[in-house]
Amino acid sequence: MLDCVIPKNDGWIILDYKTDTVPAEVTPKVKEKLAERYAVQLQLYRKALTQIWQQPVEKMYLYFFSGQLLLEV
Structure with a gap:
């Protein structure tokens, strides 16, 4: 189920919420x-x-x- 869908002029933005524990230091490798x-x-x-x-x-x-x-995918 989609958490959040934001309408834009000619399309959509999807925003999905997560409850994972994220490390204190967020490196590019962690983001990947x-x-x-x-x-x-x-x-x-x-x-x-x-x-x-x-x-x-x-x-x-x-x-x-x-x-x-907040991570853009």
Whole structure:
């Protein structure tokens, strides 16, 4: 289930909330691993939203409550 979908002029932004524990030091490698962990899920969300609304997904984000990390995917 999509957590948050934000309408834009000609498309959508997907924002998915996560409760994973994020390390205190967020390195590029940590960001890469977090993005990889949810890549398939976000791609399925993108595909469904695009098919249903016939508009593109402009951006996708993951927000990790632990560490208050916003990650563009």
